[in-house]
Amino acid sequence: MADESLFDFLHMEIVSHIYKEQQSSKEEMDNKDRAVCVSVLESMGFRVGQGLIERLTRDSPSFKDELDVMKFVCKDFWTKVFRRQVDNLRTNHQGTYVLQDNKFSLLTQLSNGKQYLDQAPKYLAFSCGIVRGALSNLGLDSVVTAEVSVMPSCKFQVVVQKL
C-alpha cells in the first residue's frame, strides 16, 4: 500500500516543486511558463520510462511488430507502472494509437468528476514522458499527449513518427 503511495506522493511533490520554481519570480504564470513545466516533467518521465522498460523487457522475447509493442505497453508495462491494464486500445493502423485508462492511477487521488479538470494536465506530463521513453527504447519514436474529460479517466494518444 505505502509502496504505491510512495511514488504517488513523490510525484505530487515534484509537480508542485516544478510549478513553484517556475512561478517564483512572477505574479502569474502564462502559457509559456506552463509549457516549460510540462516539458521539464515530460523529460523526467522520458528517462524514467527508458529505465523501466529496459528492466521489464530484459527477459522478454522480441516483438514482431508495432502493434505487438503497443500491446505490451498496454498490458505488462501499464500494470507495472500504473497498477492496472489499459482498458481500451484503438488504432487507425497508420501509427496512431489511443490508450484509454478509465481509472488512471495518478488522477484517482485528485478528483472524481469534472472538478479540478483544469489541473489535470499538470499531473499527466510526467506520464506522457514515461510512455514516450518506454516506446523510444523499444524502437518507436513517438509523440504522446493526454486528454481528460472526466477524471479519473484518461486517454493517451500516441502518434508514432515514421522515419
Added chain:
Amino acid sequence: MADESLFDFLHMEIVSHIYKEQQSSKEEMDNKDRAVCVSVLESMGFRVGQGLIERLTRDSPSFKDELDVMKFVCKDFWTKVFRRQVDNLRTNHQGTYVLQDNKFSLLTQLSNGKQYLDQAPKYLAFSCGIVRGALSNLGLDSVVTAEVSVMPSCKFQVVVQKL
C-alpha cells in the same frame, strides 16, 4: 519489480534536477548551494513521509512511548518505504537513536564500496526528510541526519527534540 524501480528512477531524476537547477547559473557549486539542494530534497521528503505514515498508521493502535514509535518506524515503516527492516537500532535512552541499514535501497544502485562516497549525501537528503516527516506526524519533533562509510550501508541518526 518495476514498481520499486519506478520510485528509484524518479528519485534519481529529482536529485539530478534539483542539483542542475541550483548549478545552472554558476561554474561550480559551493557549500551554500549544496545546502540549498539538500534542504529542498529534505522538505520534499518531509511531506512525503507525513503522507505515508498517515496511511500506514490509520489502523494501528496508538504507541505507548517514544521507543515504541521508533520500533514501528524501523520495522513497518522501513519495510514499506525502503523494502527491508532496519538492521540495527541503538539508543542512549535520552532521545538519540541510530538506525543502521546495511543495504539501504537508495544506495544499492549507486555503488558497492567506497567509490562515489562523496555523492552519497545527495541521495540521502530525501530519505532523512521522509523519516523526519513520519516522526513528526507521530508527535516526535526531530533532527535526522545520515552517514555513510561504505555503501550501500547507511546510518541514520535521529535526535528527538524535547519541548
